[in-house]
Structure formats: C-alpha cells, structure tokens
Amino acid sequence: MILKQHRIAAAVQLALLTLPAAALAQTAPAAPAAPAEAVSAKPAKKDAIATVEVKGAAGSYDPRRDDTASKTVMNADEIRKFGDTNVYDVLKRAPGVIVAGKTLRMNGLGNGYTQILVNGDRPPPGFNMDTLTPDQIERIEIIRAASAEYSMQAIAGTINIVLKKVIAKPQRDLRLAYANAPTNHNYSVSGTWGDKAGKLSYFVSAFLYGGDNSNVSTGGASLTLPSGEVTQLRTTRSEGSGSYRGAMLFPRLSWKFDNGDELSASSMLQSSRNGWDGTTHNANLVGSFASPDYVDYTYRSPNSMTMAAGEIGWIAKLAGGKLDLKLSGDRNRNGDEQFNEMFTAGRGQRLLRDWDSVNRGHRATLRGKYTRSLFDGHNLSTGLEGSVQESEQTRDRHDQLNQDAPTRLIETFAPKISRLAGYLQDEWSVDKQFSVYLGARWEGVQTDSEADSGPVGHFSTSSRNHVLSPVAQTLYKFPDGSGRQLRLAYTRTYKAPTVDQLTARRYETAVNTRFAADSGGNPNLRPELANGIDVTFEQFLKSGAMVSASVSRRAISDYIRTTLDVDENGRWVYRPLNDGDALVRTLQLEAKAPGKALSPALGAFDLRASFSRNWSRVSSVPGPGNRLDGQTPMSATAGIDYRKGDLTLGGSMNWQHGGWVKVSEAESQFQQSRRDLDVYLLYKFNPRYQLRVSAYNLLGQDMNSDRIYRDAAGTSRETSFNPQYRRVAANIEMKF
Template identity: 45%
Template structure:
C-alpha cells in the first residue's frame, strides 16, 4: 500500500507540473469594439456526488425515498441498486448481516436500534458508499449505508401526510408532519411521524430426521397463529444559527419510541419418531424500545477556506421485553409456566472533530478524531414453574458492558488534472469492551485496526461522460457486544436445528483487504450505465459454531475460523426513454443486477459460501409521468440456494420476488393522493436449515406468510 501510494503521488506531481498553464498576454480591445458580456452561473445542483466524488457513492434524495409511501425504511432500501434486505438486516455485495455498516447522521446507532422504527418521512437522503472513507468508521467490509435525517432548511414549508394500509382486513394508519422556517439568522425544522401496523399470520414449520440410508426416522410439523401490532413514533427538532462571520451553530435532536406486542398459539404434531416434551404452547411477547439523541455542532470558518467542525452528542436507549409462556405436555397438563423480563439501558457520549483546508490547487486535506463511550446495563428475570412437584426456576441475571471507542484519521483528495483525481486516507480505530455479570466472569476485549485507503477517479479524455474508478481498502468487522458476552439464551425444545445461543469472549475482529474497480458512462440528463467488480479477502472469518455441552444441550456460538474470499460483479443502468427514442413518452427506466461468489477455507465444499450470502439479485423499475399523474413499478429479485456453514451445518435460502406499484395524483400544488401496493405477488418468507453427522441428518423448514399490503396517503402542503 505504501509503495503504491508513493508511486502514484510521484506520477501525480509530474503530471501536475506538465499541466501547469502558460501565462497569456492580455487581449487588447480595439477602439469602438463592442464588448460581449458573458454571465456565468454556478449551482449546487450541478454537483453530482455519484459522478464527481473520487470515492464511489450513491445518493438517494427524499423524493425517491417517499415515492412508494413506505412506512418502513427497510422497504426503501431493498429497491436500491446493489442493496438487499433479509430478515431486517441491510446487506451490500450479497454479504450477510454485520458486513454492511449502517449509520444515522454519520454515526453508529446503539445496540437494539431497529431500522423498522425509522420513518422514511423523517429522512433527508440516503448515502450508499461502496468503498470505505477515513472520515467514517472502516467497519464496512461490504460498504456503508448512511441515513441522513432532515436538517436542511432552504425555504419555509409545512406538509402533512395521513394514510392507512390494508392487509388481510387489518387497517394500519400512519401520519407525519414536517415544519420548517427561517427567522433572521435562525432556522428550524421539526419532523414528526407515527404509525401503527397490525398483522396476523399462520406460520408453518416441518422438521425431519434421516438415517445414513436416507430413511426418514422422524417427521414433526408445527403450526403457529400469530397476532400482533407494531407501533412507532419519531420526532426530530433542529435549530441552526448562522453568524455574521460565517460560523454556524446547530442543535439537532431525534427521539424514537417503538412498541411490539404479539400473541402466539403453537402446536407441534409428531407423526413419526419420538415427540417433543412440550408439543403445545401459547405465549405473549411485548417489547418496547426507546431512543433519544441530541448533539451540538459548531462550524468555525478560518482563513484560506479552512474550517473546523466539532460536534458533541449524547444518546440514551432502552430496550425491554416481557415474555409470558405456557407450555403443555402430551397429556394436556401445564408443564411450563414462565415469565421472562428483560431490560437494557444504554447511555452513550460521542465527540467528533474535523479540520479541513485546501493545500495548493486541487488539494482538499482533512484530519480529525472520532470517539465514543457507551455504558450498557442489562437485566433478566426468569420465573418458571412446571408440573406439581417439579423444581421451580427463579433466576436473576445482571449484565453490564462498557464500550470505549476512539479513532483518528487523515485524508487528502487531490484533483491532479481535470481528468484525474486521487484520494489517500488512513484511519486507526481502537475498541475496548468490558463485560461483567453474575453468571459469568468479567471479560475484556481490546482491538485496534489500522486502515489505509486509496481511491482514484479517471475521466477518459476525448470521451465525454466516460470514467473509471479504482479502490484499495483495508476494512474490518468488529464483534458485536452480544457476540462477546458468554450469556446463555435457551431454546424451548433444544435440538441441533433449534440450539441455545451463547457469546464468545475470545472472538476477534475480521480483517479484510478489498479491491474495487468500475466503469461508468454518463450520457444525457439522468442517463447512466455502469459496471463494477469487487474482491475481498477476509482474515479471521467468524462463522456459527455448534457444540454439545456437558448437560447434553446443543449450543450455537460464534468462532473465528480461517479465511474467506468474496468476488462480485454489479451492473446498473438508468435513463429516460427519450435518451434512446425520439418523441418517447415521459418514462424513466432503471435496472441493476449483482452476482456474488464466496468461499470459506475452513468449510469443505460444495456450497461453502459465506453464511446467508445472496448469490444473485436484480432490480427493475419504471416511472411514468403525464400531467397530474405519476405512476411506476419496482421489481426486486433475490436468489438464494444452499449454503454449507460448517462441516455439519447448512442452510437454504429460497428465491424472493417483490413487486410493488404506486401512483400519485396531484390535484393542485397543495394536495396530492398517493396509492401503493407492496408484495403484489404475495411472496412468503422461508427459512431452511440442515444438520448432518455420522449418525444421519436433520432438516427444518419454516414458512412465514408475506401479505400483500395496499396503502393510500393524502399529502397536504399548507
């Protein structure tokens, strides 16, 4: 990396000297000659981060975010090129959960934060960064998705939205309010959003065991009837002052409350083999999540276009759950009556600072720090009784974790010529996690990662709109706090396909060396064709291990095991139909596809891919506008297939097809009606896992129904 950077810098200096312009003699005006005046106008809209930034970035504005009337930001993300959503986790390059970094306003949200609780109406833009930059954490092996909440005030505005969704006869209302205005040097923005989503579903599961001759030795079927509700409310106030010397001071806050409540009745029937000890159960699960954040941001302008940007923030989150469960044996007697109460409180403080200044012509140098401290207290109370004479369980677990994080970085983006720009950056980030509890010994984990970064953008001379990119990055994936803590979470009917879970305090971060290259062709307004390839070598790959403990229970835990390799190809096209057809209607088209491969060295083949990797995904979209009507559709396809997680464990991901349509009718500048239908095809969600050893094999398959949802929203500006 050092030799590469030095060689490139030397070449850049030579090109810059050769490209120095020669001084020209002033042009003399002839007597009586009329001088032609030329007016040059600049606009911030002329800057396109997708095209002009040296590091690859896609920016999705608010108009695209709210197009389909979503109440869940996950539904927005699944339509973005190169992004897939699976099980509530956002993924890039097909890599599983944890490899894609998720940020809110450039910072990592606290543990327990759910994307489902974030309303799209409160979002200003979404930034999808395919390669790491030094300014943000380099815990982004696959890439980074940064959600920027509404902050900018260009003019006074007031907007109210009220809508409702309908699915299987259940009504789910939602509403949002946006207010912004200016008063002299001060401006303010307030956003408020609330939603209530009701659901009812019948979940089906089947579990089979086979001997070595592939004869079935057990067949077990389960059905569960779930009824529940998701409720959430967001509020985001912002105040900003601009002083006479150009300095700015802003106060930004965001508060979120999310509630989940579900009742479930489950029955398990065993038609072949030995039955489970608790075939019937009913339960109620209630959960509350609260999150609040406030920060103060000061930007001080210095001479020669330099400036200092300092921000301090405080966060608070609380995540609690109440699980009440009754289970019955084969004779119908109450064999389990349990209550499990959990509560986690986390307080965090962060500080960031950035000094940026131009250095000569074309240099944009920046350096800064990023630090944080979080204190998490977690408690769990379990009260359990069984049949008469059985020994009751009364356990109280207390757990505390302290996470300290600090990073320093420097970066230089250099426009060497009008065709060539280079980005050089480096970041060191250290994390210390200390966890303690009354059921395990105190453990401390320390990690430190040095990340050099290199990006280049070359605009091909003589070929208007054609450019190539190349990046070399060092990134990593740090273990989550829950993955480090050796707490035990037990399963109701413990088996190889339904094991207990426990963290591993010896877990180390995964380190990745990445190479990215792409070719982009821009023609016409809004027209783009791009092709990109990527490779990652991951050291210390973390996979899901499975052990049988001394009590005869199966336990799943994360372990570091060798290296893994990934490769990928992404293609994207978007353009107005008028760019290829004369006198075409006002239609915009977009399409993307991603093909990904991976291998895990420690796992024998075939299908020894990274766990939950999406091998192939594609999106298609069309938008049409005619007078007061705007309409469109989006289709997302995601292929799965078999994955061998370890020598014994495997899983299968089914094909996923999502079709959505929308239409907006604008009655006048103040009123418009938006109608959308999601999951038009009624696609179900399927989980499939397998286990095989020298005695035979097991397979478990669960189908979660995916309902079709129709939603109508009235939008008013006043």
C-alpha cells in the same frame, strides 16, 4: 468537491474579466459603436452601477461523476420525487442495494458486513428505520469502497442516511397513510414544520404509527437414520396475533453567525409498545423428540422501548479551513417479557416460564473534523472520534414445573464499549482528467463485561482490538468528452465482533434442540479483516443516461464462524471462533436512462435496471454452497416510472436467486428465491395535495425455510411455511 470549487472559481473569473463590457453595455445608448477614445473621454456617471449576477456550476455537480472517492448520492429531490412513504421504498431504487424485507444488503451481504449509518454515525440502540420518512432526509450516500471519514466496518459497503439540517424555505406538511393485507393492517400520521427567522432555521418532524398483525404458519421436523429409517416425525402449526404502537419526535435548530459560523442542536425522541400472543401445537407422527417432549405451547410477549438522543454541533472557520465539532448522547430503555406455558402430550406435564428482561443503556460520542484546501489542488481532512457505550441488563427468571414450588433466578449483564478513532485523508485533483484520494483510519475498541448468572457463576471478560485501515482511490476521466471514466480503489476494512460474541455470558433456550441451541461468547475473538479491490467503469451520456460496470474482491482473514456443539450437560450450544478465511467477489451492472434518450415517444418514462452476481467461499466450511453469511448469489432489479402532467405511475421488479447454503460441515440452510413486484400511482391534485396508492408483493411470494443437520446420528430436518399476501397502501400528503 474540488472539481465543484474549480468550476465555481472559473465562473467567477470569467465574470470579472467581462465586467467592463457588461458595465458599458448597460450605460451606452442604443446607437452605433463609438471609437474607443470617444467612449473613454466621457466621464462615467456616479449613479450608473453595473449589476453582474455570477452563477456557479453547483447545479451541474454530481458526486458520482466528480468525487474521487466512489459515492452515489440520492439528493432530496430524487428521494421525494416518487412520493415514497419510507426509506426502504427509496432504497429499492438505489444502485447496488438489495432490500429484503427490513434488511439492507450490499454485495449480497448484510449482518454487519453492510454498514448502516445515520448522520455518519451508528444509530442508537432500538432505533427504528421505519420511522424515517423522506421529508426528514436530506440525502442518502451509497459508498461502495470505504472512505477514511467513516468507520471502516464496511466490508460490503456503507449506506449513510443524512437527515435534514437547514431549511431553505418554509415547510409545513402532513402525511396520512394506511396499509392493509389479509393478515395485517397499519397506519401512520407524520408531519413536518420548518421555517427560517433571520439567522435561525428550525425544523420539527413527528411520526405516529400503529398496526395489528396475525400469522398462521405450518412446518415439520424429522430425524432419519443413516439406514434410511425415519425415527422421528412431527408436524407443527402456529397461530399468533399482536399489535404495535409508537411515536417519534425529531426537532432541530440551526443558527448562522455573521462570520459564517454555525451552531446547531437536534434531538430524537422515540417510544414504542408491542405485544404478541400465540399458540403452537406439535403432532408427533413417529416417535418423540426432546425429553420431556413439550408438544403444546402458549406464549405472550409484551415489549416496550423508549429512546432519547441529542446532538450539539459547531461549525467554524479556522486557519483557512473549517472545523466541525459534534457532541452527542443517547439513552434507552427496553423492556421484554416472555411468558411461556408448555405441556407434554395429554397435558401430562406442565412447565411455566416467565422471564422478564430490562435493558438500560446510554452512550456519549465526541467527533471532530477539520478540512481545508492546500496548494496544488489538495483538499485535506483530518478528524478524531471517541465514544463510550454502557448498558445494564437484568433478567428475572421464574420457572415452575407442575405444582412444584417456583424457582427464581436473577441474571445481570453489564457490558461497556469504549471506542477511539482518528483519520487523515487527502483528495488531490492532479488535472482535469485525473484525481487521487489517499487516506488512513485507525480504530480501537475495548469491550468489558460483567455477567452474573446466580448458581451458574460470575463472569468477567475484557477484550481489546484495533485496526489500521489504509485506503486509496483514483478517478480517471477520458479526455475525449465522452463521459467515460474509470475508478480504481484499494481498501482495508473489517467486521468487529459483537458484544454477545465477546462475552462469556450464556443464553439458554426454553427447549434446547439442534435448531434452537443455547449461545455463548468468546472474549478472544479478533475482528475479521478484509483487503479489497474495486474497479468501476462508468459512462455518463449527455441525454442523462448512465451505464456502469464494476467488479470487486474482498479477501477476508480471521473469519468468525459459529460452531454448534454439545456441552458437558448434553445441551446444544452455539459458540463463535476465528476459523480460516473467506473470499468474496462481485460483478455489478447498472443502467438508467430517461425515455427520451431512447426515443422521443418515450419522453415521459424513466427506466432503470441493475444486475449483481456474487461469489463467496468460506475456507473452513466444505463446499459446495459454502457462501459467506448466506450471501445472495444473484439478483436483478428493473424499474419504470411514467409521468404525465399531475399523474405518475411506476413499478419495480426485484429478483433474488437462492439455493442451499452450507453453514458448517453438518448444517445447511435453504435460501429462498424471490420475485417481488411492487407498483404505485401518484396523483398531484394541486401543489398542496397529492395521493399515492401502492401495491406490494403482487406475485404473492410466501416465506419458506428449510434446514438440515447431518451427522453420524442421522439427518435432522426442520421446515416451515409462512404464507404472505398482497398488500395495498394509500398515502395522502398535504402541504400548508
């Protein structure tokens, strides 16, 4: 940002120095130049006013090249360029991001190691990323090395999705989308309406969606004794179908005052309903399993969710700087019904379970940030953030065995999370080649919970943790004008325990096995802390091409490992604990280029490719394969886009290497290798209408899983096979 300001200032100074010459050029006649004395002797006409247009270099500003803090920014033009219909398709082109279904991973890690933000904050509970369309998004920031401005809960990195705030020109559009595959189809209607009226800017986005799914999966389970004898063997077949419907509304108002201050207000309303019905049949080939051995299931699961969020923002000039205040709040309600009817072989015994859950939550957040430039090229920012999040969860359990009288148990759970954070950061442009970013952030969180499980007992837990995170980054631009630059970053990030991990509440499964265990919490958990180093080399070529190579290392202490044990009642139960440390190392390569950079004949093409190699180990789990969080060990992407007049064609290939992952000394999971090929066609009939047709999973990759638990009793194994199909989608966009 500092470099951007310097360039604009330089352009203004140049314009001021050339102002007299520009004025003379507009008033003098087209004749040979007169001596300076003659020119100065003529009085200037009062109505001869010179017009000078000063243009800054903002258009040439690229955050990835110019910001000291490492950040890749996808702007609005890049987000909408290829007619993508959702944020996941957009992020498939983002460097260093792995999109696996609806999971976003950086450095091969998800599950809380990669931080996902919307407008710099964690999205409200129940927020559906599928409802974010490219027209709502102003930019996407991919932050590899953490910065003090955002939460430091970003061991692998941060993806910050910034929604549109101000409308520069009228926008009225409507999108209709439909997708179909042999086992599912879905549709959506979305539209935006935005305009300016004087100092008022307003924007409204609406999204309606729905669909139907079906699924057939097969699998099996077995137990093999150390002697090699198979004492348990069964096959499983499951069939299910369901539907979903939802709506989202996102309005925003912004008012700019004469002095440059700005007042904004926005809200988000979301509602959805879905349901799933199905059956499962187990055929015992050898022996029997849990006692009682329920081999047939029928189940029904209707769910509902409503969410409302709002934010008021104020930006004001203060003491030579800028003050940015935001007050936000959200409320949500989630209803979940689990109806299960289970039978033993020959329907000799019947168990009916009807568990209804309601979760009501609310959150309030206040954030303040002050920024100003100081002497010698310093840009200083400081801020405070505080939030309180509470929820009330109630589960009404009805169980009935055969014709016995039904039993009823009401469980309640009321967690409260209080957060407070403060930060200070300084970006210093030492000279044209070298800049430094220094910052520190303190974050504290207190988690309190009350749980009542009827006869099981009442539990009250409290946990308090805080983390001080320094961060330092440097950027060095080689002075030879080659576009080469080198980045170095040191960060201290962390991963906080979840509410469920901290509470003493016990979650019981309907049928308890090694692979479907109960779960409990641990209020004494500490956050995982990570000291990280990132080194990045980048080269930007004049043709628009770019290549980069980066290496990173994260040394994690107080690693939270989930153990699997048998309690005093003989039930399998998962419990978390801080156990040892972990080490993560990565290598990332990236290249992108317009085709013309390679050959004039390729001028209509855009090319991109990336490769990631990730290593990790968990000290408390014996190897090999003791990777952190089932880390993706290797991945690569390649994409090509072709534009010719009103037609754009493109495709991307994503490859992920899998293998066995050691979860604990006894448990292992197989991580599937995948090759996903997606293609699209975009045709612009005219500036107002365009059609996009896409095809996904062209290679027909299925979803398979394999889990093994090996101890002194033998080897338990559970497998599943879930076929997936090619999917075709069409989207038409209309602008009015």
